[in-house]
Amino acid sequence: MTIEIATARRWRIEGDGFAVAEFSFDFRVGGGEVSRFSYGGGPEIRLDAQFQDIVADRRIVFSYRMAVGPQPMSASLTTVELTPSGDGTRLTYTEQGAFFDGIDSAKGREEGTRGLLEAPAAELQRSD
Numbered sequence: 001m002t003i004e005i006a007t008a009r010r011w012r013i014e015g016d017g018f019a020v021a022e023f024s025f026d027f028r029v030g031g032g033e034v035s036r037f038s039y040g041g042g043p044e045i046r047l048d049a050q051f052q053d054i055v056a057d058r059r060i061v062f063s064y065r066m067a068v069g070p071q072p073m074s075a076s077l078t079t080v081e082l083t084p085s086g087d088g089t090r091l092t093y094t095e096q097g098a099f100f101d102g103i104d105s106a107k108g109r110e111e112g113t114r115g116l117l118e119a120p121a122a123e124l125q126r127s128d
Contacts, residue, residue, distance in 0.1 A: 003027045011119040013037045073103045
């Protein structure tokens with residue numbers, strides 16, 4: 001299972017209103033992602049992630065920390081499971097998060113994650 005850095009960047013932090021300051025992506029166990037970006041002229045957001053487990057075509061487990069400027073926002077452990085479903089694949093996304101000082105919330109994270117999952121879904125539908 002491989003994910004190219006340009007594809008990951010496009011899915012994760014590019015789009016209308018985004019200004020990208022930094023992006024690195026190393027998709028392997030022990031590798032990770034660093035993203036620094038702002039949206040709509042807002043403050044810089046930083047994500048630091050590390051891949052804990054990768055099983056091709058089955059599972060990805062990663063941990064990550066987010067901050068707005070110097071202020072810690074959250075820390076999470078996420079599992080993405082892929083299972084065959086008819087002619088396609090079912091993706092199950094499970095995240096355990098700790099949200100700090102009211103800067104983020106489970107509801108806000110769910111909305112953001114939904115948007116992140118829609119980008120690859122739309123691209124995959126176009127390629128069918």
